[in-house]
Amino acid sequence: MVTMLILILLPAAFLLPPGAGAGEIIGGKKVKPHSRPYMACLNIRREDKSFRCGGFLVSENFVLTAAHCNGDKITVSLGAHNIKQQEQSQQKISVRRRIPHPQYNRETHNNDIMLLQLGRKAKLNKQVRLIRLPPAHRRVKPGTVCSVAGWGRTSALSKRLPNVLREVDLKVLDDEACLNYPGGIYRKYNTCTMMCVGDPKEQKASFKGDSGGPLVCGKTAQGIISWGPVNGSPPRVYARVSTFIPWIRRTMRRLQP
Template sequence: MVTMLILILLPVAFLLPPGAGAGEIIGGQEAQPHSRPYMACLTIRREDKNFRCGGFLVSENFVLTAAHCNGDKITVSLGAHNVKQREQSQQKISVRHRIPHPKYNRETTNNDIMLLQLEHKAELNEQVMLIPLPPAHQRVQPGTVCSVAGWGRTSALSKVLPDMLREVDLKVLDDEACLKYPGGTYRNFKTRTMMCVGDPKEHKASFKGDSGGPLVCGETAQGIVSWGPVNGSPPRVYVRVSTFIPWIRATMRKLQP
């Protein structure tokens, strides 16, 4: 059984596909304020429910996130650290176009990637910056230590959501770690479009709340928080961003004014 990784403000039961639950930073620490100026906090309205996801700024007017974070209306907050405060650094921008990948599969969570075109360009400064994307089809070496951040819950048992951005370092695993994991937990794992991340021996993971946020390797956004076991245990599954570079570039070109 797998879980979507969404930071939920209201009950999740009606927001996710059948058999899915929700995701968070487990075993991490508070990030240095504004040390990740590419981070976006998404407030999503879907029917009569509100929830939040993560995302990251890849162009002055485009944010990348997970397709399962789609909704009827999305507002992006850039330059945030404490999402409960109206920090002077924050820029709130409405989303003009939501473009989930045309082959996104809600049942298997394959191609779980979405571009958001903002109503207007973000103002880039020390608190709001872009993050580079990898070259097309570049693969991250197993054993590489990357990091992920989000405003999600800090334990599988706690329902309290932290106000501050939190982060954790995670190891990229060989695809086989997910493919051959006992019990069929990762039966929907696709090596071309997904990454297997997080040492199962360590109690560290993205979980309830970090969907759509970037897995950062070096200075590059190599992954997007996507799904994993319902109990929050690693490894977790991330979108392999490099596979989608041609689609990302073509979509942004098409929509640029």
């Protein structure tokens, strides 16, 4: 069954680490155009394949995404709503430098975070803006309702990728919800670097097609869509941004011109 699901899903899915969904939106709705001006759509080439991820603008020349969204060449689209249209608001910028976390582990999905240094600064305006990062090591309270957005598929069995950005609200769970989940699906869950997100009683989740997008709580990016079960069911696991704030700040400072 698992094998069949993997075959049904994104052709590029085999390029991702096992179980690492690139965040698609299940059970969501279309976003009001440009209501999430920090969103980035990543077009990634790896060898002779291409696939899509999400990301978010944290500085005029830096985008945050998931480390498993790495590739040989990445182009970032900012200010996009419908990524198949030539919108005047869109800024397409090549990535100058890819900086995955030095302790990223492809097998356990631990430290699944990457900074992308853009080839030129983004022009900030109403359609392209930064999103705030959390204070270092400050956790989100379980029960908090946050949201995610992406250009990924809308169900585990759908082969179509929507062109328009979609969003869904998700509840942050306590770590035990993943650690104690039946079947040991989340045995690689790390309470320091990961967040458990999405009520298992609701068919709402991020999934394959747009990993690297932000989990937004209030107006702050608290998580990065990382991995979960191959059938798209919640809860799913997000990289805990607050854990990585010292690394993010240090890396950006080192690379600023």
